[in-house]
Each structure stands twice: as structure tokens, then as C-alpha cells.
Amino acid sequence: MSNIYAVTGNEAVANALRQINPDVCAAYPITPQTDLMQRFASFVSDGLVDTEMILVESEHSAMSACVGASAAGGRAVTATSGPGLALMWEILFVASGMRLPILMPVVNRSLSAPLNIHGDHSDAMGARDSGWVQLWSENAQEAYDNTVQALLIAEHMDIRLPIMVCLDGFIISHSIERVEYLDDDIVKNFVGTYKPQNPLLDIQHPKSIGPLILPDLYTEYKRTQHEAMSKVKNIVLKTADDFAKISGRKYSLFETYRLDDAEIGIVILNSAAGTTKDVIDIYREKGIKVGLLKPRLFRPFPYEEIRETLQHLKALCVLDRCDSFGAFGPLYTEIASSLYLSENKPIMINKIYGLGGRDYMPEHAKIVIEELIEIANTGKVKLFKDYLGVRE
Amino acid sequence: MKLKGWKEITPGAVILEAGSSAEFKTGSWRAYKPVWIKENCIQCLFCWLYCPDMAIKVKDGKREEFDYDYCKGCGICALECPGKKGKKAIVMEEEGN
Numbered sequence: 190m191s192n193i194y195a196v197t198g199n200e201a202v203a204n205a206l207r208q209i210n211p212d213v214c215a216a217y218p219i220t221p222q223t224d225l226m227q228r229f230a231s232f233v234s235d236g237l238v239d240t241e242m243i244l245v246e247s248e249h250s251a252m253s254a255c256v257g258a259s260a261a262g263g264r265a266v267t268a269t270s271g272p273g274l275a276l277m278w279e280i281l282f283v284a285s286g287m288r289l290p291i292l293m294p295v296v297n298r299s300l301s302a303p304l305n306i307h308g309d310h311s312d313a314m315g316a317r318d319s320g321w322v323q324l325w326s327e328n329a330q331e332a333y334d335n336t337v338q339a340l341l342i343a344e345h346m347d348i349r350l351p352i353m354v355c356l357d358g359f360i361i362s363h364s365i366e367r368v369e370y371l372d373d374d375i376v377k378n379f380v381g382t383y384k385p386q387n388p389l390l391d392i393q394h395p396k397s398i399g400p401l402i403l404p405d406l407y408t409e410y411k412r413t414q415h416e417a418m419s420k421v422k423n424i425v426l427k428t429a430d431d432f433a434k435i436s437g438r439k440y441s442l443f444e445t446y447r448l449d450d451a452e453i454g455i456v457i458l459n460s461a462a463g464t465t466k467d468v469i470d471i472y473r474e475k476g477i478k479v480g481l482l483k484p485r486l487f488r489p490f491p492y493e494e495i496r497e498t499l500q501h502l503k504a505l506c507v508l509d510r511c512d513s514f515g516a517f518g519p520l521y522t523e524i525a526s527s528l529y530l531s532e533n534k535p536i537m538i539n540k541i542y543g544l545g546g547r548d549y550m551p552e553h554a555k556i557v558i559e560e561l562i563e564i565a566n567t568g569k570v571k572l573f574k575d576y577l578g579v580r581e
Numbered sequence: 582m583k584l585k586g587w588k589e590i591t592p593g594a595v596i597l598e599a600g601s602s603a604e605f606k607t608g609s610w611r612a613y614k615p616v617w618i619k620e621n622c623i624q625c626l627f628c629w630l631y632c633p634d635m636a637i638k639v640k641d642g643k644r645e646e647f648d649y650d651y652c653k654g655c656g657i658c659a660l661e662c663p664g665k666k667g668k669k670a671i672v673m674e675e676e677g678n
Contacts, residue, residue, distance in 0.1 A: 288593035397596040409587040
């Protein structure tokens with residue numbers, strides 16, 4: 190029987206969660222994530238999973254319940270979007286500081302005000318320093334595949350960190366695409382049985398969690414979180430290798446597209462990468478050497494690998510679907526940090542695009558490529574940071 | 582006590598021994614110190630009851646001296662103390678005087 194279905198991104202991720210069969214799921218509805226958790230709640234009601242579903246009164250409580258469940262020794266999941274992630278803020282740091290491997294799909298949405306429910310990376314970008322691992326997904330297939338791989342990364346005994354799987358709100362969460370599922374048994378074997386570290390329910394060994402740590406030790410605990418993060422890269426690559434064996438689909442720290450011999454390049458996250466690749470093909474036919482890099486692992490950020498991949502370019506544009514008002518976009522600053530140690534680095538510009546779900550169209554990619562051609566030829570930049578497709 | 586380095590601590594600050602809070606001498610936080618005036622004490626044990634820590638030592642149903650290792654000097658005992666004939670059996674004094 191074929192495992193190929195026409196499903197939305199939310200449906201694909203909900204199905205991955207069903208196959209994972211977590212012990213506890215605490216969730217609160219928020220657009221565009223609602224449909225994901227609604228589908229998962231149906232699996233719970235239909236007895237297709239053994240999960241204890243906790244319906245809470247806010248995202249702050251959802252993450253708190255996940256922290257409790259995970260500390261008790263269970264495999265805990267939730268999902269959220271935009272303002273829901275913002276409301277979890279405090280507890281995101283509790284989850285990572287307590288080293289609890291919670292899995293959370295984040296269906297990326299903008300932040301208010303003005304009130305907006307659409308696809309935008311402001312939510313997860315704001316949480317980039319919360320100590321969570323972040324995987325980003327271009328389409329429903331990648332969102333499904335990343336969800337299946339996420340727990341193996343989070344629960345690795347060398348790291349024990351919570352993990353977000355990011356997918357674009359509406360553009361991916363609500364669009365129907367071709368997705369190839371793995372068999373239930375294959376996913377079950379792949380994610381294996383959860384082995385908790387120091388679970389509270391091990392009552393033969395009483396312990397305290399979440400203690401007060403004063404200035405004499407706080408820095409040391411933060412240093413251990415950095416150490417754990419520094420081990421994530423290799424575990425992501427090892428997990429991707431194992432995943433390729435069961436799926437035939439290959440993943441890495443980032444994806445490159447026609448970049449090896451490129452002279453100009455674009456760095457862009459998630460769904461807009463697909464549109465950009467199509468436009469790159471058009472320019473390649475005209476003989477323009479343009480390529481793309483799409484980050485997958487954003488936290489921890491693979492600085493060295495990205496430096497080696499981009500340093501040969503003459504001009505580079507980093508596109509951010511998120512703004513940092515009065516500063517460069519968050520992806521731009523990371524790419525700039527990567528390239529700083531390079532002797533020959535490209536001229537770099539930053540474009541803010543697609544905020545609040547504004548469509549990113551092929552003509553936007555064309556504007557960027559035309560500007561990069563001009564910069565590569567003249568070495569001159571008009572504006573280092575600008576807005577793509579904004580009306581004057 | 583030698584402080585631990587980052588390679589020696591448990592992940593997520595989990596404390597693996599039970600009852601380890603006794604090692605944390607919170608009395609060092611104190612700015613005001615309760616002083617017990619024994620002759621004004623009627624042994625009502627209100628101080629023992631109200632103390633948010635366990636800083637009032639009791640033996641054979643009678644209160645004894647404060648446990649200054651853990652008393653943070655909150656002053657609740659002095660506030661609640663009924664004393665004897667209008668004279669408090671617990672008064673707060675500034676530390677270091």
C-alpha cells in the first residue's frame with residue numbers, strides 16, 4: 190500500500206505525533222496551530238494513542254504541564270503559534286534550564302500589534318535564545334520528517350534539550366501537499382522507548398528539581414547548557430543518517446541549492462525557499478550563477494559549516510521573515526557572524542519580507558537577484574537593510 | 582567549601598540527595614536578629630508555630646534558643662509574641678551592633 194497522501198502541514202505533523210505516541214500532551218488552541226492539536230486530540234479520543242491529553246487554560250500552563258510531565262519521567266509534547274509562544278516565554282527557559290527534552294511544533298505566526306494571524310518568523314526568532322534546539326521546515330514533508338527526528342535529538346543522553354520544529358503558518362500548515370509517511374512500526378522503532386534522566390516518579394531515589402541557584406553557581410549551569418548545545422550538531426547529523434536509512438530522504442544542518450559554483454547567493458528559511466529555487470532555475474538558464482542556502486538547524490547555529498559554504502560568494506542577500514526594529518534581521522546577523530572570520534567574504538545585504546503572511550512571490554526573488562547582480566558588478570550597496578515589497 | 586565547576590554539577594540543577602537543604606545556612610541573609618528574653622517568655626510556642634523556617638528549637642515541649650543558622654530575621658516571631666504583662670519575650674536587634 191502506498192504511503193503517499195495529500196495532506197496539510199498540520200495534518201502531517203499531527204500524524205507524526207500519533208506515530209510517536211507521547212505519554213503526555215498539554216495544549217491550548219491558537220491559530221494556525223489549532224488544527225494540528227485538534228487532529229491530535231481526535232487521535233486521543235479515538236484511542237489511537239496512549240497519550241494523556243491535558244487541556245489547559247493558557248500556553249503558559251501548557252508548557253508548565255509539559256515541564257511537570259517531563260520532569261516526572263514522561264515523553265511530553267505540545268504545539269503553539271505566535272502569541273502562544275510568547276505567553277510560554279518564561280517556561281521555555283525553565284524547560285531548557287531543567288534539561289527536559291520536550292517536543293514542540295511551532296506553526297510560525299506573527300506577533301501583535303497590529304493583530305495578525307498569518308505566517309511570520311517573529312515568534313520562533315524571539316525564542317532563539319531560550320535554550321531550545323530549533324529545526325526549520327520548508328514544506329509539510331520536512332515538517333513531518335523533522336518531527337519524527339526531533340525526539341531522537343532532544344532525548345540524546347549527551348544533550349537532553351527541548352526542541353522546536355518550525356513550519357510556516359497557513360502557507361504550510363493549511364496547504365495540502367504530497368507527503369510520504371513512514372509506516373507506524375518504523376517510526377515506533379525509530380523513536381524507541383523513552384529513558385528519563387532523574388525522573389521524579391522514581392520514588393526510591395527522592396530528589397529536588399528547580400532549586401534556587403545563586404550567583405555562585407548560576408553561570409556554571411548556563412555553561413552546561415552551552416556545552417549541551419555544542420554537541421547538538423553531530424547528533425542532528427547522526428539522526429539524519431539514521432533517518433535516511435528508513436526513509437531514503439537526506440537531511441543535514443542546512444540545504445544548499447546550486448550554490449557550489451555560484452557567485453551570488455540567497456539565504457532564506459522555510460517555505461519561501463521553494464519559490465526562490467524556482468526563480469534561481471530561471472536565472473541559471475540565463476547563465477547567472479546564483480544559488481541558495483536554507484538553514485535547517487537554527488539553534489545551535491552551525492557557524493563554521495555555513496562560513497565554508499558561503500565565503501566564496503561575491504554578493505549575498507539574507508532574507509528575514511521577521512524584523513528587529515532598528516537592527517538587522519536575526520538570520521542576517523547570524524550569517525554575518527559566520528562570515529566575519531572569513532578573509533574573502535561576500536558583500537551582504539538584508540531584506541525583510543513576508544511579514545504577517547504577505548505572500549513572497551517569484552518577482553520578489555527576481556528583485557533580490559537583480560540587485561545582487563548589480564552589487565557583484567559594481568561593489569556598491571544602496572541600502573544594507575531594506576524591506577521587500579513594501580508600499581511607499 | 583570548594584565551589585563546584587561546571588563539569589561537576591548535575592544536568593538541569595537536579596538535587597539527587599534528599600534533605601540537603603540543611604546544608605544551606607540561610608541565617609547569613611539576616612539583617613535583623615531576634616533576641617529571646619527568657620524571663621518574659623510564657624512558653625506559648627507561638628514563635629515556633631509561626632516561624633516560616635525551623636529556627637525555633639523546642640525540647641520537651643519548651644522553646645529553647647534560636648537556631649541562628651537558619652533564622653533569616655523575618656521578625657514574624659517577634660510580632661506574634663504575646664510576651665508577659667506587656668513585655669515582649671522576643672525583640673529584633675540590628676545585626677552587627
